Amino acid sequence: MAPMLEVRDLVVDYGDGTRVLDGLSLAVARDEVVCLLGPSGCGKSTLLRAVAGLRPPDGGTVLVRGRPVDGVPDGLAVVFQDYGRSLMPWSTVARNVAFGLPRDLDRPTRAARVREALGSVGLADVADRRPGQLSGGMAQRVAIARALACRPTLMLMDEPFASVDAQTRADLEDLLLRVRREYGTTVLLVTHDIDESVYLGDRVLVLSPRPAAVVDDLTVDLPSPRDQITTREDDGFVRLRTRAAERLRYPDGAPETPRA
Amino acid sequence: MGANPSPARRRRTTVAVRGAVGLLAFLAVGEVVGRSGLVAPELLPPSSVVLARLAEIVGDPAFRADVVATVLAWVISLGLALAIALPAGLLLGSVPGVRIATRALVEFLRPIPSVALIPLAVVLIGQGPGSKIALAVYAAVWPIMFNTIYAVADVDPVLRETAAAFRVGRGRFVARVLLPAVAPFVLTGVRLAAAIALILLVSTELLVGGARGIGEFITQAGSGGGRMDLVLAATVVAGLVGLGANALCTAVQRRWLSWSDVP
Numbered sequence: 344m345a346p347m348l349e350v351r352d353l354v355v356d357y358g359d360g361t362r363v364l365d366g367l368s369l370a371v372a373r374d375e376v377v378c379l380l381g382p383s384g385c386g387k388s389t390l391l392r393a394v395a396g397l398r399p400p401d402g403g404t405v406l407v408r409g410r411p412v413d414g415v416p417d418g419l420a421v422v423f424q425d426y427g428r429s430l431m432p433w434s435t436v437a438r439n440v441a442f443g444l445p446r447d448l449d450r451p452t453r454a455a456r457v458r459e460a461l462g463s464v465g466l467a468d469v470a471d472r473r474p475g476q477l478s479g480g481m482a483q484r485v486a487i488a489r490a491l492a493c494r495p496t497l498m499l500m501d502e503p504f505a506s507v508d509a510q511t512r513a514d515l516e517d518l519l520l521r522v523r524r525e526y527g528t529t530v531l532l533v534t535h536d537i538d539e540s541v542y543l544g545d546r547v548l549v550l551s552p553r554p555a556a557v558v559d560d561l562t563v564d565l566p567s568p569r570d571q572i573t574t575r576e577d578d579g580f581v582r583l584r585t586r587a588a589e590r591l592r593y594p595d596g597a598p599e600t601p602r603a
Numbered sequence: 604m605g606a607n608p609s610p611a612r613r614r615r616t617t618v619a620v621r622g623a624v625g626l627l628a629f630l631a632v633g634e635v636v637g638r639s640g641l642v643a644p645e646l647l648p649p650s651s652v653v654l655a656r657l658a659e660i661v662g663d664p665a666f667r668a669d670v671v672a673t674v675l676a677w678v679i680s681l682g683l684a685l686a687i688a689l690p691a692g693l694l695l696g697s698v699p700g701v702r703i704a705t706r707a708l709v710e711f712l713r714p715i716p717s718v719a720l721i722p723l724a725v726v727l728i729g730q731g732p733g734s735k736i737a738l739a740v741y742a743a744v745w746p747i748m749f750n751t752i753y754a755v756a757d758v759d760p761v762l763r764e765t766a767a768a769f770r771v772g773r774g775r776f777v778a779r780v781l782l783p784a785v786a787p788f789v790l791t792g793v794r795l796a797a798a799i800a801l802i803l804l805v806s807t808e809l810l811v812g813g814a815r816g817i818g819e820f821i822t823q824a825g826s827g828g829g830r831m832d833l834v835l836a837a838t839v840v841a842g843l844v845g846l847g848a849n850a851l852c853t854a855v856q857r858r859w860l861s862w863s864d865v866p
């Protein structure tokens with residue numbers, strides 16, 4: 344069976360000659376959660392845009408379930424980095440969440456899907472509010488609910504938990520792990536946070552500065568289900584996060600001098 | 604709420620009170636100047652006389668018919684202008700090719716003062732209400748269209764990408780994203796257009812015989828007996844009509860566009 348996602352020698356050039364992506368390759372298996380860890384501006388959002396079919400690549404191929412991407416693939420949902428700007432301020436929360444639902448669903452089914460998605464992010468009580476009346480963290484959860492409502496088989500998330508407080512962030516991380524357990528969703532998630540990538544991922548791909556290349560592919564073999572307290576104390580967790588931090592810091596290999 | 608009004612309501616009350624004070628001061632100055640002998644009372648009658656005349660003409664069926672004629676022409680003009688300018692603005696804003704192809708024409712037409720076209724319109728269309736409506740539509744189209752074009756360019760690219768990522772089709776994109784996003788700017792355009800259209804309507808009525816309306820009433824009062832009191836009273840009515848339209852726009856904005864921070 345073909346992997347859920349396969350990116351081969353992807354090239355993206357925004358036109359000024361310097362390539363944002365120059366021959367990037369990676370693969371994501373079905374039901375896998377893969378975290379992308381990379382420095383700011385290395386091309387992570389650009390990669391997700393190409394995978395989502397929002398920008399045709401200038402070279403290489405993107406395959407979803409073995410089929411080349413041209414246009415947005417079926418069963419794909421995106422949580423954008425600018426979650427606040429990706430909500431429609433004129434529509435209620437419920438209508439925002441329903442925005443991505445397939446057109447052929449009848450009204451009761453749509454309403455039920457919206458309720459369920461809002462319930463799973465803990466926002467059942469704000470369905471009739473407008474995004475402008477929500478906090479940043481709540482708006483972020485609405486954007487996540489909108490993606491969940493589509494019951495995606497492949498979910499792309501671009502720094503979905505940035506800029507929320509630590510507690511909300513932990514809750515949202517656990518929400519994601521629960522969702523992927525319940526629905527078997529494949530997730531490709533971009534983050535700046537090393538701990539988060541290890542906590543959430545089955546694998547962590549460490550990217551080099553622009554043009555992004557995979558400099559390390561870490562398999563996270565931590566016990567499941569994960570727990571915010573015990574998992575983070577696990578020796579394996581600490582080893583992985585140190586390794587990821589090192590590869591992020593020294594993409595070309597650690598310096599010769601032993602560190603103190 | 605009666606004992607402890609909301610801040611928004613209190614602010615609105617303050618604005619209303621200040622507006623009334625300003626108006627009263629203006630009327631007082633008018634009264635004093637009118638009675639001072641600085642100008643002949645036939646040329647600038649005191650405020651009290653104008654207000655008395657206002658009460659009279661408001662009761663006059665002929666004048667009321669004139670007001671209705673102007674307001675009706677106004678509503679028709681703005682409706683037509685919106686029906687032309689909104690789709691045109693959406694098209695010009697969305698399709699760069701069309702925008703580039705029409706740029707020269709638009710840049711040529713835009714600076715022509717619409718009032719200068721009154722004689723042309725009368726020659727082409729005749730002296731009936733058709734001319735003044737055509738002129739008002741022509742003048743009103745520009746601010747609505749340019750605001751729409753600007754608003755389309757202003758739609759957040761993240762929203763466009765979101766719609767694309769969720770496979771939202773063209774029709775639904777227009778209905779759910781594009782139209783709501785441009786609505787506040789379009790309303791601002793309609794506000795500007797309303798003022799300009801009223802100017803065009805009254806000017807045409809003033810200058811062209813046989814076009815019924817407030818403007819014609821003013822011309823007759825001014826030329827026949829030099830009745831400046833009637834002229835000013837009718838002018839006040841024109842101002843009040845404009846004020847009412849603006850209040851209507853504000854109500855629409857409050858009711859449907861409260862999510863927006865466009866003033």
Ligand SMILES: Nc1ncnc2c1ncn2[C@@H]1O[C@H](COP(=O)(O)OP(=O)(O)OP(=O)(O)O)[C@@H](O)[C@H]1O
Nearest residue numbers: 357363381382383384385386387388389390424553
């Ligand atoms: N539409 C665009 N046109 C031109 N250049 C772009 C465009 N989008 C992104 N870039 C450039 O491409 C590079 C990579 O951008 P991208 O948004 O993919 O980075 P990122 O890894 O997601 O960064 P961050 O972690 O800060 O979100 C940046 O240097 C950016 O300036």
Ligand SMILES: [Mg+2]
Nearest residue numbers: 387388424501
């Ligand atoms: Mg990014």
